[in-house]
Amino acid sequence: xxxxxxxxxxxxxxxxxxxxxxxxxxxxxxxxxxxxxxxxxxxxxxxxxxxxxxxxxxxxxxxxxxxxxxxxxxxxxxxxxxxxxxxxxxxxxxxxxxxxxxxxxxxxxxxxxxxxxxxxxxxxxxxxxxxxxxxxxxxxxxxxxxxxxxxxxxxxxxxxxxxxxxxxxxxxxxxxxxxxxxxxxxxxxx
Numbered sequence: 162x163x164x165x166x167x168x169x170x171x172x173x174x175x176x177x178x179x180x181x182x183x184x185x186x187x188x189x190x191x192x193x194x195x196x197x198x199x200x201x202x203x204x205x206x207x208x209x210x211x212x213x214x215x216x217x218x219x220x221x222x223x224x225x226x227x228x229x230x231x232x233x234x235x236x237x238x239x240x241x242x243x244x245x246x247x248x249x250x251x252x253x254x255x256x257x258x259x260x261x262x263x264x265x266x267x268x269x270x271x272x273x274x275x276x277x278x279x280x281x282x283x284x285x286x287x288x289x290x291x292x293x294x295x296x297x298x299x300x301x302x303x304x305x306x307x308x309x310x311x312x313x314x315x316x317x318x319x320x321x322x323x324x325x326x327x328x329x330x331x332x333x334x335x336x337x338x339x340x341x342x343x344x345x346x347x348x349x350x351x
Contacts, residue, residue: 162218162230166205170233173240197240213245219251228261231252235266244270253282265303272310280314285305288329303304304335312342341348 176196184344201207208215215238222230238244248270256267264286271279287307294300311319320343327339 189219226260231261231263268306270312275313287326328337
């Protein structure tokens with residue numbers, strides 16, 4: 162990702178919090194579509210017409226191991242509704258890496274996509290230890306999100322992985338959320 166692309170994404174992300182005019186136009190709370198159109202005119206390519214470019218940016222971020230660009234691309238994909246099956250393979254590669262802080266966000270994307278291809282990755286993430294999550298509820302939140310995502314996939318293998326997560330976790334809340342998910346209930350995050 163180029164510095165210009167990073168800057169444009171930053172401006173787009175910050176626009177709702179700014180009241181002044183920026184390079185994409187004036188944002189007044191009801192014209193975000195105009196701001197998005199301005200972004201697409203200024204970005205390297207129109208990613209809504211060429212989503213393969215967005216996928217390539219994810220590949221580049223994976224190769225560069227750039228934590229902050231993972232965040233930018235996840236947000237950008239959401240703003241333009243470009244989170245789809247075409248991104249699954251690269252997102253699986255990214256979620257399995259320890260160098261970023263977006264495991265829970267990617268697990269949430271996998272919940273939306275409901276792809277059985279993500280089952281093993283979700284299990285691996287739920288049972289790994291990430292130093293950045295060493296705070297009171299950090300690992301619990303990630304494990305519960307992975308349980309929810311596996312529940313959304315709802316295949317035999319995904320359900321088996323939920324059981325395995327519950328078996329290896331020492332956290333009683335995680336075990337409870339796994340049981341709820343297996344009964345078809347989501348339960349709360351915490």
